[in-house]
Amino acid sequence: MSNSRPRPPSDTPPKAVIHRLSLYLRELQHLIRDGSETTSSTQLGRLLGLTDAQVRKDLAHFGQFGYPGIGYRCGELVQEIKCILGTNQAWPVAIVGMGHLGQALVGYRGFEQQGFQVTVAFDIDPDKTGRTMHGVEVHHLSAIERVAREQSIRLAILAVPAAAAQEVAEVIIAAGIEGVLNFAPVTLTLPETVHRVGVDLAMELEQLSFAVVNRTQKS
Amino acid sequence: MSNSRPRPPSDTPPKAVIHRLSLYLRELQHLIRDGSETTSSTQLGRLLGLTDAQVRKDLAHFGQFGYPGIGYRCGELVQEIKCILGTNQAWPVAIVGMGHLGQALVGYRGFEQQGFQVTVAFDIDPDKTGRTMHGVEVHHLSAIERVAREQSIRLAILAVPAAAAQEVAEVIIAAGIEGVLNFAPVTLTLPETVHRVGVDLAMELEQLSFAVVNRTQKS
DNA sequence: TAGATTGTTAATCGATTAACAATC
DNA sequence: TAGATTGTTAATCGATTAACAATC
Incomplete structure (x- = not known):
């Protein structure tokens, strides 16, 4: 052996x-x-x-x-x-959290060009679920397991408030999602079989303010 | 010497x-x-x-x-x-480009908490300029030099279409902006005295699809 | 052929980790 | 005191760069 x-x-x-x-x-x-x-x-x-x-x-x-x-x-x-990169074939993607950012991302044209298609969205607010936004149906989060299975969705964009992020992340992982693009300013604690990419908008500005106040050379 | x-x-x-x-x-x-x-x-x-x-x-x-x-x-x-990081004092920030993403960013609460305040926005679409969105005035891009000076704005968030990004970036640099957070999927060619941070949403998903298809360990 | 450019090996550089004396 | 934890030095590790034979 x-x-x-x-x-x-x-x-x-x-x-x-x-x-x-x-x-x-x-x-x-x-x-x-x-x-x-x-x-x-x-x-x-x-x-x-x-x-x-x-x-x-x-x-x-x-x-x-x-x-x-x-x-x-x-x-x-x-x-x-x-x-x-795996983008020779199209990936269906779910957006979870339809606040301002989630809504903007549903309408973002740049995903499709690179092989990603936002096919469905989720929220828990009854004012948002059941509707269609930018041609995408918004379901209640409780439907994610069924919908993700039906649509073979493996990637999700998490755009919920920071306070809800960990809990919602656990729900979508339980539904079989394998990769999460997280916009909430928190470090998610998840099984290491789940892949994570974090985008913290305020952190990006902090990198900029540091560079400007320190007059860092040669960006 | x-x-x-x-x-x-x-x-x-x-x-x-x-x-x-x-x-x-x-x-x-x-x-x-x-x-x-x-x-x-x-x-x-x-x-x-x-x-x-x-x-x-x-x-x-x-x-x-x-x-x-x-x-x-x-x-x-x-x-x-x-x-x-330079965030012990608040930074006024401008958003340039009030499409879906720009509008979402104006309403994003996470900036304020970290010491950034979106104080003004710019666009070139007459349907958008002159209005107020999320309590923020939207000016025509041509006003940026004056407004940036008046409000001492040094940082800007660029949320315009890819095709316009380079040109608009040059305009805002000419107006005295020192740092740009760029959401357009292009590499900006600017003087190296200007600081740049790029966030390409599709690229972030590509990192995720790579990880998922390659079952990369220990993210 | 001369010029351009690759893929790859070896050299350099920088970043991370381990170890530990100093401190509370 | 014993236990915990820092700041820092030295050792390790990995990534970038330089150089060059092979190729077109």
């Missing part, structure tokens, strides 16, 4: 690499829109403020996508990155 | 440290709300999924705030971190 360490092979790339992969994807899509057929690690790096070496190293985590002497074919690399 | 390197002393702490500082602040505020007088690097680390050594090291970049054998006094540390 061999060594039983969890998963030593095909090492997981650092999170920062995955984040840059998204940036590469976004930039490649702009390049294509502007008519470029190919690009290079140098160009991509310059556009994003990174070194050419870093661009190549990041991509090397996942395979060989370039052509020596040529560079990368934009359309091809877009497809490769989408496969890596 | 002394050496003229830009700013070698009091080295700028890494961005990741500043980000964690915001997390410490948020967690300390929760602890205080729950009645804690003091905490420790071990407790703070456990709550945030960090090692105790990292918490102490991060704080050590800025001074000595703890008491050996005791830990940290929550209220005191909150004040220290606010000073470091």
Whole structure:
């Protein structure tokens, strides 16, 4: 019997690499829109403020996508990155919490373009449930298990008040949601099988105020 | 005459440290709300999924705030971190672009609590300008230079369509804005004296879909 | 061919962790 | 005193950069 360490092979790339992969994807899509057929690690790096070496190293985590002497074919690399990120196929997404932010997110056009489709929303306020907002039905939170199953929803956007976030997160996890994009300014305590990304709007402004008062160089 | 390197002393702490500082602040505020007088690097680390050594090291970049054998006094540390981040005083903030997202952000309560006050908004749509939304006046973008000066606004939240983002960013920079929180899915090309934080909602979901399809461990 | 650019290895750099004397 | 916890130094770890043979 061999060594039983969890998963030593095909090492997981650092999170920062995955984040840059998204940036590469976004930039490649702009390049294509502007008519470029190919690009290079140098160009991509310059556009994003990174070194050419870093661009190549990041991509090397996942395979060989370039052509020596040529560079990368934009359309091809877009497809490769989408496969890596899992967005080569569309993901249905639920929005939980239909306050101002939840309502704005239902109407946000930027998700669809990147392979995410907000197909349903949830709230507990009877003034909101049963209605349709931006063409999306708002159900009572108690229906999430059934609806998530019926629609094969694995990802949810949590846009509820901070005080409710932990409790609601537990409900949606129990309903089978595997990944949560959390806008509430709290650290969620959840099983580590559940994936979390947190966006705290006030924290983002704090990063900015720090930079401004400290006149940090070279953002 | 002394050496003229830009700013070698009091080295700028890494961005990741500043980000964690915001997390410490948020967690300390929760602890205080729950009645804690003091905490420790071990407790703070456990709550945030960090090692105790990292918490102490991060704080050590800025001074000595703890008491050996005791830990940290929550209220005191909150004040220290606010000073470091620059949020010990309130920042007036402008929102530029009053689409769904901009409107939601004007009504967001989480900013005020952390020392940011949305005092004014801008758009170019005559159906929106001249009105008041969530108690905030919406001016035409052309008024930004005057208004930003009058209200001493240094930070702005950019919530315009991707296609307009670069152009509008240049306008607000010309009006004297020093820091931009950008929600448009584009990399802004601006003088490096201007500070930027980008939040791309679709990118955040991509991080999640990657994690889910790759069953990444230990988020 | 000369010029451009990749993928990859080795070198550098920086960040995290471990350990511990000092302190309460 | 014994137990807890800091701030800090040294050790470890990982990520970025530089360099270059291979390729087109």
